[in-house]
Amino acid sequence: MNRRDFHRLGTWALGGLVKLAVAVPAVAFLLNPLRKKDGTPAAEAFEALVPLSELKVGEPRSFGIVRDQVDAWVKYPREPVGSVWLIRQPEGVEPRVVALNAECPHLGCAVGRSADGEGFYCPCHSSAFDAEGKPMNRIPPRPMDALEVELSQDADPIVSVKFERFRPLATEKIPLA
Amino acid sequence: MRKLIADWFEDRAGLGSRLRSMREEHLPAGPRWGYVCGSALLAVLLVQAFTGLMMMTAYSPGTPTAWGSVFFIEKQMWMGWLVRGLHHFGAQTVMVLAAVHLLQVLFAGAYRAPRELNWWLGLVLLGLLVGFGHTGYQLPWDQKGFWATKVSTNIAGGAPVLGPYVKTVVVGGVDYGNQTLTRFYGMHVGILPVLLTITLAAHLALRYRHGLKPPEGAPTEPPPGGWTATYFPDQTFRNSLVVVAIVGLLFGLVFWHGGAPLDAPADPSSPDYPARPEWYFRFLYQMLKYFPGHLEWVGSIVVPGALMTTLALLPLLDKVIPSRALHFLACAGAFAVVGGATFLTIQSFVEDARSESFQAARKKADAENARALFLASHPDFGVPPEGSNYLFRHDPLTRGAALMEKKCLSCHVMGGKGPEGDENAQAGSDLKGFGSLAWIRGLLENPGSDAYFGTSPENDGMVEWKKTTKLTAEQLDQVAEFVAGFAAIGEDQTVDDWLNTEGVADHPGYDPFVKDCGKCHYVGGAASEITEGGDRDAPDLFAWGSPRWFRRMVRQPSHDSLYGFLEADQRMPASPPDEMSDHDVSMIYRYLRGDYLK
Ligand code: FES
Numbered sequence: 147m148n149r150r151d152f153h154r155l156g157t158w159a160l161g162g163l164v165k166l167a168v169a170v171p172a173v174a175f176l177l178n179p180l181r182k183k184d185g186t187p188a189a190e191a192f193e194a195l196v197p198l199s200e201l202k203v204g205e206p207r208s209f210g211i212v213r214d215q216v217d218a219w220v221k222y223p224r225e226p227v228g229s230v231w232l233i234r235q236p237e238g239v240e241p242r243v244v245a246l247n248a249e250c251p252h253l254g255c256a257v258g259r260s261a262d263g264e265g266f267y268c269p270c271h272s273s274a275f276d277a278e279g280k281p282m283n284r285i286p287p288r289p290m291d292a293l294e295v296e297l298s299q300d301a302d303p304i305v306s307v308k309f310e311r312f313r314p315l316a317t318e319k320i321p322l323a
Numbered sequence: 324m325r326k327l328i329a330d331w332f333e334d335r336a337g338l339g340s341r342l343r344s345m346r347e348e349h350l351p352a353g354p355r356w357g358y359v360c361g362s363a364l365l366a367v368l369l370v371q372a373f374t375g376l377m378m379m380t381a382y383s384p385g386t387p388t389a390w391g392s393v394f395f396i397e398k399q400m401w402m403g404w405l406v407r408g409l410h411h412f413g414a415q416t417v418m419v420l421a422a423v424h425l426l427q428v429l430f431a432g433a434y435r436a437p438r439e440l441n442w443w444l445g446l447v448l449l450g451l452l453v454g455f456g457h458t459g460y461q462l463p464w465d466q467k468g469f470w471a472t473k474v475s476t477n478i479a480g481g482a483p484v485l486g487p488y489v490k491t492v493v494v495g496g497v498d499y500g501n502q503t504l505t506r507f508y509g510m511h512v513g514i515l516p517v518l519l520t521i522t523l524a525a526h527l528a529l530r531y532r533h534g535l536k537p538p539e540g541a542p543t544e545p546p547p548g549g550w551t552a553t554y555f556p557d558q559t560f561r562n563s564l565v566v567v568a569i570v571g572l573l574f575g576l577v578f579w580h581g582g583a584p585l586d587a588p589a590d591p592s593s594p595d596y597p598a599r600p601e602w603y604f605r606f607l608y609q610m611l612k613y614f615p616g617h618l619e620w621v622g623s624i625v626v627p628g629a630l631m632t633t634l635a636l637l638p639l640l641d642k643v644i645p646s647r648a649l650h651f652l653a654c655a656g657a658f659a660v661v662g663g664a665t666f667l668t669i670q671s672f673v674e675d676a677r678s679e680s681f682q683a684a685r686k687k688a689d690a691e692n693a694r695a696l697f698l699a700s701h702p703d704f705g706v707p708p709e710g711s712n713y714l715f716r717h718d719p720l721t722r723g724a725a726l727m728e729k730k731c732l733s734c735h736v737m738g739g740k741g742p743e744g745d746e747n748a749q750a751g752s753d754l755k756g757f758g759s760l761a762w763i764r765g766l767l768e769n770p771g772s773d774a775y776f777g778t779s780p781e782n783d784g785m786v787e788w789k790k791t792t793k794l795t796a797e798q799l800d801q802v803a804e805f806v807a808g809f810a811a812i813g814e815d816q817t818v819d820d821w822l823n824t825e826g827v828a829d830h831p832g833y834d835p836f837v838k839d840c841g842k843c844h845y846v847g848g849a850a851s852e853i854t855e856g857g858d859r860d861a862p863d864l865f866a867w868g869s870p871r872w873f874r875r876m877v878r879q880p881s882h883d884s885l886y887g888f889l890e891a892d893q894r895m896p897a898s899p900p901d902e903m904s905d906h907d908v909s910m911i912y913r914y915l916r917g918d919y920l921k
Contacts, residue, residue, distance in 0.1 A: 153556035160563035164570050168370055168409070174402040175377050181401055219391035219399070221705030 192296050192306035199302045201234035201243065204277070206259060206266075208232075208248060211309045229256070230293060230307055231266070233277065245307045246279045247291040254314045257290060266290065287317050345531060346555035352541035354557040360427055361530070362562040363569055364420040367413055368523075370570065371455075374410040375512065382462070384508040386501050387710025389464035390588040394699050394706065397585050404582030411583030412576040414456055416569060418603045421452050429634075429657055432650050433536045439638035441529040444522055446635055451519050458511040460601060464504060464711070466688060469589035470598030472507075473499060478611075482620040499591070587688070587695035588711035597684040599675070606664035609671035630660065694721060701920055716910075723914025726907055727754070730898060739774075749778045751895065757915045758810050758868030764803040781893050782886075784843055784859045798835045805832025806840075810868035810916075818848025818865055840864070845884075860888030873912045874905065 147155075195209045208229050215225040231246045246266075250257045255270035265282060266275040274282035279290030291312050297303035313320040333339045381400060383392040396403040425445065428434065434442040457475065461468035480490030495502025552558075577583075590596075600608050607623060614622040633656070640649055675681045698704045698714055707713045715721040727735075732742045734751040741747025753774035756762040766775050770785035794802065808830070812821055822828060841854025843861035856863075863884040866872045880895040881887045887894075898908075913919055 150556060153560035157556045157559040157563050160560075160567045164366070164563075164566055167570060167574065168373055171402040171405040171409070172373060172377050175400060175406045176380065178381075178401040178403070216705065219388075219395035219699070219706050220708055222708050 192294075192308050194298075194304050194306045195230075195232065196305050197300075197302045198234070198243070198297065198305055201232055201305070203234045203236050206231045206233045206246075206277070209307075211307075213309075228309060228311065230309065231257075231290075232305060232307070241295055242297060243295050243305050244278065245293040245295045245305075247293055247309070247311065249291070249311060249314075250286065251288045251291060251312070251314060251316075252286045287315050288319065291319055346553065348531075348534065348554040349545070349550040350535070350552040350554060350558060351537050351543065351550065353552045354561050355538070356561060356565075357427065357431075357538075358535055358558055359562050359565040360420060360424045363565050364417065364424055365523075366562075366566040367416050367420060367569060367573075368519075370409060370573070371413045371417060372516070374406050374413065377406050378410060379512055382508075384462070384501075384504040386464060386504060386589075386712065389462060389504055390585075390711035391699070391706040393463040393465070393585055394696070394711075397582055398696070398700055405577060408577030408580065408582040409573055412573050412580075414459060415601070415603065416573060417452055418456060420569075421449055425449065425634075426657060426661070429637075430654055431536055432646075434637045435641050435646070436638065438529070438533050438536070441526060441533065442638055443635060444526040444529065446631060447522050448519070448526060450631075451515055451522065454515050455511060455519075456601065456603070458507040458515065461507055462504065462511065463585055464589045465586035466589055466593065466596050466692070467584070467586040467598075469499065469591070470596050471600050472503075474598050475600065475604075478619055478623045481617075482624055486620065585692075585696070587691045588714055590712065590715070595684045596688055597681050602668065605671045606667040609667040609674075691715075691721070694718070698920065704920060716906075719910045719913035719919040722907070723910040723912075723919075726903070726911050727914065730903065731911070734895070749773065751779065752776070754915055758807070759916075760803055760807040763806050764800065767799045767803055779893060782889060784861050787859070788839070788843070792839055794835055794839055798832075801830075801832035802835050802840065803832070805830050805836050806864070806867060809864065809866055809872075812866040812869045812871075814871050816866070818846065818853065819850045821865075822848075822851060822853065862886060870909060870912050874908050877903065877908050877911075 191213075193211055193213065196207075201207060208231050210226050210229045212224050212226050215222040215227060217225075229248045231248055233244045233246070235242055235244060246257075248257050249255075250268040250270065250273055252268065252271055252273045255268050257266045257268045257273070257275070259265075260267035260274060265277050266279065267273070268275075268286075271285055272283070273286040275286065275290050276282055279292060281289055291310075293310060294308040296306045296308070298306070311322045313322060329339060378396060381392060381396050381403070383389060393407070396407050398404070428442065428445065457472075461472035476490050476494050479493070480486050482489070491497060493506065495506045599605070607627065610626070611619055611622045637649070637653055644652075675685075695714055698718055699706050699711075704718075707717055727737065728742050731751075731754065733747060734749065736747065736749050736751075736753050736755075738755040739753060741749070765772075766785070767789075769775070770789050771777050771783075776782050776785055808826075827833065837854050841856060842858040843856055844854060844864045845856030845861075846853040846863065846865045847855075848865075875882065876885060876895075877898050878900070879885065880897055881889075881891075
């Protein structure tokens with residue numbers, strides 16, 4: 147290798163080194179949203195919504211979920227984050243209350259009740275679901291997302307829901323981190 | 324295939340041949356270290372542009388959001404500290420390299436024909452770089468940037484005739500706020516980069532037109548066998564070596580500092596923030612001290628302006644004054660300016676290091692800085708939705724202490740100390756530990772001490788009681804404990820509710836309290852009267868030391884159930900809600916009770 151070859155190689159190598167040194171942090175910076183956030187305790191908690199006696203059997207009611215939110219650098223106390231449908235089941239059926247996330251499993255619109263009152267319907271691309279949240283046509287990739295429900299020990303138990311969100315379009319329920 | 328594509332492009336754009344001619348530029352005197360400066364400057368500028376673009380994806384201009392977003396970049400984003408650190412120290416490197424580049428060109432006499440145009444473009448570039456530094460400095464909207472920018476824009480505003488208008492336009496109004504940030508941001512990431520790109524492109528184009536200035540005595544004819552050294556790879560190798568060294572130094576600085584500094588959020592009401600410009604402007608700052616206030620603009624605008632004008636005129640003067648003499652004068656002048664600036668810079672830092680008041684103010688600012696970062700990163704606190712300027716307003720330690728200082732410490736003391744740790748004409752109790760068990764026990768032990776009623780001798784009920792009381796030390800302990808429990812009485816609790824809660828009527832301190840304290844202090848509700856009081860004038864003690872009692876004491880200290888029995892001039896002045904909000908009262912209360920994040 148002669149002097150000029152050495153210079154050529156040196157220029158490439160050193161130049162590459164500098165570019166790499168700046169590119170690596172930049173890529174990490176841009177990929178920041180992919181990073182797992184450590185411990186979001188709110189996501190684990192059950193949200194108390196309503197006493198059981200206020201729900202009528204077979205008639206879905208929607209409830210907003212409000213919780214402390216951290217949006218990048220800002221901490222918002224008590225912000226709405228989504229809503230759920232609660233459906234009380236007939237006496238003797240377990241679980242006593244079914245909770246469905248109102249976020250459409252198709253592309254995330256808000257699912258409302260269908261015109262006939264029998265089930266649910268999403269106005270965005272006409273996903274239809276029955277009263278249990280099972281798909282009634284081929285548009286939704288999966289049933290509406292059922293959420294864990296807890297009833298307190300009181301005489302008139304309080305219905306609490308563990309609010310979780312799942313990835314749209316997936317055929318399985320994959321929790322959003 | 325590769326050749327095919329290359330040819331296609333060559334046909335249409337002619338890029339390849341142009342690049343090749345740049346690469347194959349001949350270096351008559353071989354590669355030189357002296358040629359690296361411009362390239363190094365260009366490389367660092369590219370680092371700046373790149374890291375700057377990255378941060379644009381995360382920064383949010385606006386007074387409520389700017390600090391929070393920079394905090395997020397610096398402390399929470401993946402390698403955000405590294406990206407921002409590179410940008411921060413890169414900016415300083417740019418200033419240094421630009422100055423070195425300028426001097427080098429000056430010493431080489433490269434301002435002479437035919438390079439006059441490029442010399443002027445270089446001066447314009449220098450101005451733009453200063454603009455970058457200036458606009459970028461305040462984007463975090465932290466104390467440091469805020470005050471430094473306020474000072475420098477006010478200097479501009481002090482210039483005769485147009486000054487005030489220029490300042491108002493630059494700042495976006497009379498006050499510093501959202502418009503200041505959006506304007507500075509727009510300048511920093513939009514207007515200045517466009518201007519810089521255009522000017523730099525012209526600067527580089529001219530540099531290729533004229534070639535690098537060969538040293539004196541370099542051969543002008545190619546030696547037999549042709550030139551041996553070309554720009555690539557011989558000069559580029561040296562450039563790369565130097566750029567690696569500089570970028571390595573940059574990384575070193577960033578790692579050493581763990582990122583770039585971020586001061587506490589800007590607070591226009593802070594009374595004693597020691598504002599200083601970035602170190603490369605220190606000489607200007609120091610020079611201003613030699614000018615009387617109304618002539619400030621001479622030091623800050625006329626002197627630098629005259630300097631730049633002289634530099635700009637050099638190529639023209641070269642035509643009038645003998646070339647060598649002018650060059651000698653210019654170099655001597657440059658030495659004088661650099662020497663003077665260095666001297667002023669050092670003098671400024673030495674003065675600060677020796678000044679006790681500066682050190683004290685800096686220490687206070689550093690403590691606030693640490694507190695702000697602590698609160699913002701605490702999971703139970705965080706940056707509030709109202710914005711970073713509200714960070715401290717929700718913090719009892721900062722807000723409560725500041726309010727105490729302003730509202731209470733003209734009479735009361737904290738641990739024997741008045742405002743800012745000085746003496747005051749004490750006319751009230753020592754509030755340190757107010758309402759705590761130790762505080763109450765101390766009162767029961769020695770009510771006449773300065774910490775309690777010693778400095779308000781008219782308020783002598785407790786002192787009289789102490790002379791006659793038969794309570795034993797153990798009983799006093801129990802009474803103190805009992806009274807300390809009053810602070811837990813809730814906002815809506817009535818005396819009757821409270822009496823029925825567990826641990827009240829059967830508390831060992833209950834009986835001695837009723838028998839001794841109850842002679843003067845009244846505690847009673849609708850259904851039951853615990854004590855009758857009345858032997859002497861004394862405040863109602865129900866819920867004493869609780870937030871509700873405290874708030875009443877602040878709002879209506881002269882109420883009949885509190886200290887209305889004192890002569891008018893001995894009473895504590897009331898603070899109505901328009902003077903101090905309920906939120907502020909609770910900040911003071913929580914500060915006194917030590918109820919804040921530690
Ligand atoms: S989002 Fe509901 S149907 Fe497409």
